[in-house]
Amino acid sequence: MNQSAPIVFVVDDDDAVRRALTRLIHSAGYRVEGFGSAREFLECGSSEDCTACLVLDVRLPDLNGLELQRKLNGAGRALSIIFITGHGDIPMTVSAMKAGATDFLVKPVCETDLLRAIETALGHASRALASRIELDSIRDHLARLTPRERQVLGLVVAGRLNKQVACELGTAEKTIKVHRARVMEKMEAHSLAELVRITDKAGITR
Numbered sequence: 001m002n003q004s005a006p007i008v009f010v011v012d013d014d015d016a017v018r019r020a021l022t023r024l025i026h027s028a029g030y031r032v033e034g035f036g037s038a039r040e041f042l043e044c045g046s047s048e049d050c051t052a053c054l055v056l057d058v059r060l061p062d063l064n065g066l067e068l069q070r071k072l073n074g075a076g077r078a079l080s081i082i083f084i085t086g087h088g089d090i091p092m093t094v095s096a097m098k099a100g101a102t103d104f105l106v107k108p109v110c111e112t113d114l115l116r117a118i119e120t121a122l123g124h125a126s127r128a129l130a131s132r133i134e135l136d137s138i139r140d141h142l143a144r145l146t147p148r149e150r151q152v153l154g155l156v157v158a159g160r161l162n163k164q165v166a167c168e169l170g171t172a173e174k175t176i177k178v179h180r181a182r183v184m185e186k187m188e189a190h191s192l193a194e195l196v197r198i199t200d201k202a203g204i205t206r
Contacts, residue, residue, distance in 0.1 A: 005030075005031050005050075006030060006031065006050070006051040006052065006053075006122045006125070006126070007030070007031040007032065007033065007050060007051070007052045008025050008030045008031070008032045008033075008052070008053055008054075008055060008118055008122075009032075009033050009034075009035065009041060009052060009053070009054045009055070009079075010022055010025065010032060010033070010034045010035065010054075010055045011034075011035045011036075011037070011038060011040075011041045011054065011055070011056050011057060011060065011065075011068070012034070012036070012055075012056075012057040012060075012084070013036050013037055013057065013059075013060050013061050014057070015036070017057075017107070018034045018035075018036065019034070021034070021055060021109075021114075022034045024111055024114070024115070025055075025114075025115075025118065028115050028118075030118065037060055037061055037062050037063075038060050038062055038063035038064070038065070038067070038068040038071075039062045039063065041054075041068070042068075042071070049129075050129075051122055051125045051126045051129055052079060052080075052122075052125055053079060053080040053081070053082065053102070053118060053121035053122050053124075053125050054072075054079045054080070054081045054082070055082045055084060055114070055118070056068065056069070056081050056082065056083055056084070057083075057084055057085060058083055058084070058085035058092065058096075059085060059086075065081075065083055065085075065096075066092070066095060066096060066099070069081055069096065069099050069100070069101065070099065073099060073100065079125065080100075080102045080121035080122065080124045080125040080128070081096070081100065081101045081102065081121070082101070082102060082103045082104075082105065082114070082117045082118065082121055083096050083101050083103070083104045083105070084104075084105045084106070084107055084109055084114075085104075085105075085106060085107060086106065086107040102117065102120060102121040102124055103117040103120065103121065105117060134201065135201060135202065138187075138198055138201060138202045139202065141186055141187045141188060141198075142187070142202060144186045145183065145186055145187075148169075148179060149179055149182055149183050149186070151169060152165060152169070152176060152179040152180055152183055153183050153187070153195075153199065153204070154204065155168060155169075156180060156183070156192070156195070157192075157195060157196050157199045157204065162176045162177055162180065163176075165180075183195070
């Protein structure tokens with residue numbers, strides 16, 4: 001199967017449940033990997049460069065599901081998580097959802113509900129991955145700018161005209177035009193509107 005295809009990770013310490021879930025998910029056409037504990041999953045070194053979601057039991061023998069969620073979030077690996085449990089309660093559900101879980105299903109899990117939840121979670125994951133890749137690209141482009149070009153970028157997206165930028169930086173307007181052209185080229189922006197959108201996404205305040 002295509003190694004870049006979406007993948008579903010299943011973490012459940014009940015061997016029978018884990019096997020049943022992985023068979024179901026595989027039969028639906030997804031890549032799937034099963035793990036018997038949170039630590040086993042963490043040690044697998046799963047790739048962050050593919051669309052993935054995690055079907056996660058709340059009650060686990062080492063780290064519980066909520067602790068694993070916190071650990072992943074703290075490490076910047078905010079996977080789309082579908083919690084499953086036979087012991088769920090409302091506070092636990094609220095805590096999981098506030099921390100970014102996409103769904104919370106009670107055992108025995110309805111197959112249709114699980115597959116629908118996986119489809120939704122992978123949709124979230126795909127959009128998050130695309131956004132992260134775009135942000136990484138923007139940061140690479142920003143790193144190419146000289147300190148003076150960064151100054152010009154900030155003033156341009158703040159709405160300053162070339163002559164205003166030149167006045168503020170104490171240089172000639174034609175020099176600013178050169179810097180501005182280089183900024184547009186390095187940032188791969190084809191218009192001022194696009195440059196503003198890019199800087200907004202990168203968190204550059206105007």
